[in-house]
Amino acid sequence: xxxxxxxxxxxxxxxxxxxxxxxxxxxxxxxxxxxxxxxxxxxxxxxxxxxxxxxxxxxxxxxxxxxxxxxxxxxxxxxxxxxxxxxxxxxxxxx
Amino acid sequence: xxxxxxxxxxxxxxxxxxxxxxxxxxxxxxxxxxxxxxxxxxxxxxxxxxxxxxxxxxxxxxxxxxxxxxxxxxxxxxxxxxxxxxxxxxxxxxxxxxxxxxxxxxxxxxxxxxxxxxxxxxxxxxxxxxxxxxxxxxxxxxxxxxxxxxxxxxxxxxxxxxxxxxxxxxxxxxxxxxxxxxxxxxxxxxxxxxxxxxxxxxxxxxxxxxxxxxxxxxxxxxxxxxxxxxxxxxxxxxxxxxxxxxxxxxxxxxxxxxxxxxxxxxxxxxxxxxxxxxxxxxxxxxxxxxxxxxxxxxxxxxxxxxxxxxxxxxxxxxxxxxxxxxxxxxxxxxxxxxxxxxxxxxxxxxxxxxxxxxxxxxxxxxxxxxxxxxxxxxxxxxxxxxxxxxxxxxxxxxxxxxxxxxxxxxxxxxxxxxxxxxxxxxxxxxxxxxxxxxxxxxxxxxxxxxxxxxxxxxxxxxxxxxxxxxxxxxxxxxxxxxxx
Numbered sequence: 001x002x003x004x005x006x007x008x009x010x011x012x013x014x015x016x017x018x019x020x021x022x023x024x025x026x027x028x029x030x031x032x033x034x035x036x037x038x039x040x041x042x043x044x045x046x047x048x049x050x051x052x053x054x055x056x057x058x059x060x061x062x063x064x065x066x067x068x069x070x071x072x073x074x075x076x077x078x079x080x081x082x083x084x085x086x087x088x089x090x091x092x093x094x095x
Numbered sequence: 096x097x098x099x100x101x102x103x104x105x106x107x108x109x110x111x112x113x114x115x116x117x118x119x120x121x122x123x124x125x126x127x128x129x130x131x132x133x134x135x136x137x138x139x140x141x142x143x144x145x146x147x148x149x150x151x152x153x154x155x156x157x158x159x160x161x162x163x164x165x166x167x168x169x170x171x172x173x174x175x176x177x178x179x180x181x182x183x184x185x186x187x188x189x190x191x192x193x194x195x196x197x198x199x200x201x202x203x204x205x206x207x208x209x210x211x212x213x214x215x216x217x218x219x220x221x222x223x224x225x226x227x228x229x230x231x232x233x234x235x236x237x238x239x240x241x242x243x244x245x246x247x248x249x250x251x252x253x254x255x256x257x258x259x260x261x262x263x264x265x266x267x268x269x270x271x272x273x274x275x276x277x278x279x280x281x282x283x284x285x286x287x288x289x290x291x292x293x294x295x296x297x298x299x300x301x302x303x304x305x306x307x308x309x310x311x312x313x314x315x316x317x318x319x320x321x322x323x324x325x326x327x328x329x330x331x332x333x334x335x336x337x338x339x340x341x342x343x344x345x346x347x348x349x350x351x352x353x354x355x356x357x358x359x360x361x362x363x364x365x366x367x368x369x370x371x372x373x374x375x376x377x378x379x380x381x382x383x384x385x386x387x388x389x390x391x392x393x394x395x396x397x398x399x400x401x402x403x404x405x406x407x408x409x410x411x412x413x414x415x416x417x418x419x420x421x422x423x424x425x426x427x428x429x430x431x432x433x434x435x436x437x438x439x440x441x442x443x444x445x446x447x448x449x450x451x452x453x454x455x456x457x458x459x460x461x462x463x464x465x466x467x468x469x470x471x472x473x474x475x476x477x478x479x480x481x482x483x484x485x486x487x488x489x490x491x492x493x494x495x496x497x498x499x500x501x502x503x504x505x506x507x508x509x510x511x512x513x514x515x516x517x518x519x520x521x522x523x524x525x526x527x528x529x530x531x532x533x534x535x536x537x538x539x540x541x542x543x544x545x546x547x548x549x550x551x552x553x554x555x556x557x558x559x560x561x562x563x564x565x566x567x568x569x570x571x572x573x574x575x576x577x578x579x
Contacts, residue, residue: 008461015419015464016426016441017457018449031462033520038408041478044485051480052487054309055295055536055561060338075197081433088428091440 001035003028099125101265105169105322108268112158112168119151119158119168123212126170130214130266135247137236138261140175141182142215150212157210165329167210172267174258175216176223176304177203177313186304187231188221190425190432190451200302201337202271202313202330209329214267218257221453222422223275223306226525228256229512230455238509239264240287244550249509252282258316259286269317269326273303275310276410277504277529280541283316284504284554287543289575290316291323294562295536296341298327299334307417308339310410310533320540320572324348327564344562351565352572360393360570363497367403368528372503380503380553383545387577388501393570398493398500402485403531409486410530411523412466412479419463425451458519487535494560499570504528504541504554528556538564540571544578 003011005024008031012019019027073086082089099122103111111117127144147170154168173179176186178196185191199207207213220230227250228235236257241249251260258270259282272279274292283290291314298313305311313330317323328347334340346354364384372381388395427433427447434450437443452460466475493500506527515522532539537558544555557574559567 003465007465011461011465011468013445014468015460016423016444016448017452017460018442018445019457023457027458027461030458030519031465033518034411034462034523035465037520038412038475041405041408041412041482044402044405044478044482046478046481046485049481049484051477052483053480054339055487056339056341063335072197077429078197079194079430081427081431090428091437091443093440 001032001039003031003035101126101129104318105268105325108169113163115159119154119212120148122168123147123151123170123214126214126266133264133266135237135242136239136260136264137234138217138257138264138266139172139215140185140187140218140233140257143182143213147212147214150207154210154212164208164210166206166326169211169268170214171206171211171269171271171326172215172217172258172261173203173213173271174255174273175219176273177216177271178302178304179203179213179216182216184216184304185232186222187219187233188452188456189232190448191430192432194430196302198302201299201334203302205330205332206271206326217255217261217270220254220256221456222304222418223254223273223278224418224455224459225253226277226281226522227510227512228253230453232453235512236260238286240550240552241509248511249551250285250512252285252509254278254282255316256282256285259283259288259290262286262288262316262318269315269322271313271326271330272316273311273313274533275306276414276533277526279314279316280504280529280539280554280556281526283541284543284552285509287552288316288318289320289323289543290314290541291320291327291568292532292539293327293331293564294538296339297331297343297564299332299337299340301334301336305421307414308421309417310414312533320542320568320575321349321352323540324352324568341562345565348564348568351569354569360388360391360499361396361497362388362393362570363396363398363493363500364502365398365400365403365493365500367400368502371506371527374507376508376547376553377503377506380544380555384501384555384574387544387574390577391573396497398497400486400489400493400531402482402489405482406486406531406534407523407527409479409482410526410534412475413483413534415459415463416466416476417463419460419467422456422460483534486531490535490537490560494563498566499557499559499563501555501557502528504556508547508549508551508553532556532558536561538567540567542571542575
């Protein structure tokens with residue numbers, strides 16, 4: 001599987017990662033190499049095989065729907081790069 | 096009073112602490128001095144000196160009152176991806192520089208509640224992504240055995256390389272670590288110590304920075320199987336905050352080691368791994384394993400894992416897909432690095448992430464994003480999940496005829512830094528013996544089995560069925576005893 005520079009840029013945009021021209025160029029070869037290697041999985045016939053999601057066959061348990069904590073706005077926003085009165089501050093998103 | 100010994104194992108330390116021959120303050124002070132002396136190893140990224148001394152003093156008071164808990168006064172380190180309230184926790188990523196958690200990971204809280212003294216956090220590959228610690232924003236750790244042999248350019252392995260180096264250099268009695276594809280076992284093997292990754296679900300993942308959630312599992316690096324079992328017994332337990340955590344079954348791990356009942360263990364070795372044993376050093380590991388198993392009265396049985404050769408590529412597809420999703424949270428909004436030059440919100444996301452993540456992490460996020468993207472999802476992600484089912488079934492079939500399986504932990508003794516830079520894919524191939532266990536969620540221990548002619552350590556892996564941790568601990572302990 002060959003990944004060209006345009007595809008690298010498309011994936012980078014999906015992953016919200018800025019890549020420089022030089023990075024895109026070098027990643028093109030590296031990503032292609034790894035994807036070539038994983039094509040060996042095509043050798044395996046997986047028709048009718050259920051995909052494995054979790055080690056445990058049981059479904060995730062649910063907890064009772066009740067408040068277990070709260071009023072920790074200061075804690076939640078403590079590590080924010082930019083905040084105001086326990087709100088996260090981001091660049092303007094609506095014109 | 097005599098100088099505290101930092102070189103003994105946990106059992107001996109606990110005996111000295113309990114009898115009053117040694118105080119935790121003395122031991123912790125001595126250990127902190129040793130940590131300072133061994134800054135060359137770059138094993139620690141945070142040293143929690145004041146907090147450690149406070150905990151040690153509290154432990155001494157309890158010990159004097161005869162109220163010591165399971166790990167009272169024993170100095171232990173944690174991996175840099177485990178949140179501890181008030182201690183900068185970054186998973187060795189620039190993207191989390193300055194992040195100080197307001198809460199403590201369940202496994203860390205559990206060892207603190209058992210009286211352990213936390214001396215600091217240890218170095219790792221960024222978010223657990225690597226097998227050498229070269230991907231840490233703090234620079235790589237050194238392999239203490241390599242340093243002693245005049246080879247300071249040898250890797251301690253990874254991702255938990257700092258923890259393994261710290262244990263090997265007697266800078267802590269055990270290190271809490273995590274293992275997504277071998278991150279406990281491979282560094283333990285490289286540093287000549289024991290690494291125990293329990294069954295998936297036994298230890299809570301809450302408060303640990305996620306890499307690939309269906310594979311991540313906490314465990315312990317220690318000096319002996321018994322030490323890792325002692326610490327794991329404290330860490331294990333169901334946690335309402337981690338919906339994949341399980342109720343433990345059976346006896347404690349330490350009780351399994353102390354079980355006097357003689358058992359003729361059926362020890363399997365997978366044909367597919369034996370086929371990979373082509374080098375002299377791997378052949379010696381294989382022979383040594385056979386000898387030890389025979390010496391402990393075990394029966395050797397050949398088994399087959401027909402899909403083992405597909406484990407590595409399937410693992411990388413799954414781990415990287417999950418990583419691309421897990422690491423989406425680092426967006427410069429709620430915590431971590433935010434770019435100073437962003438023009439709008441998308442630019443802020445893209446630049447913050449580009450500036451914060453290291454190169455390997457970016458590569459893995461991109462590969463995972465690709466494997467999950469429209470048009471490729473079935474070909475890569477779904478395919479890998481189906482192969483995961485086949486591999487788990489292979490293991491289930493094998494454990495019908497054997498109690499445990501053994502094989503070498505690593506293809507080679509510790510490699511040198513930069514030895515994989517010409518072809519980065521070769522670094523992924525280093526994980527060939529470790530990832531199958533994670534895909535199937537099995538318990539596995541790596542114990543030192545021999546030294547290469549140059550004096551470098553090689554580890555042996557003992558693995559068992561899901562939730563068969565007691566058998567794994569017991570057999571690893573018996574093989575360890577045969578090595579003497």
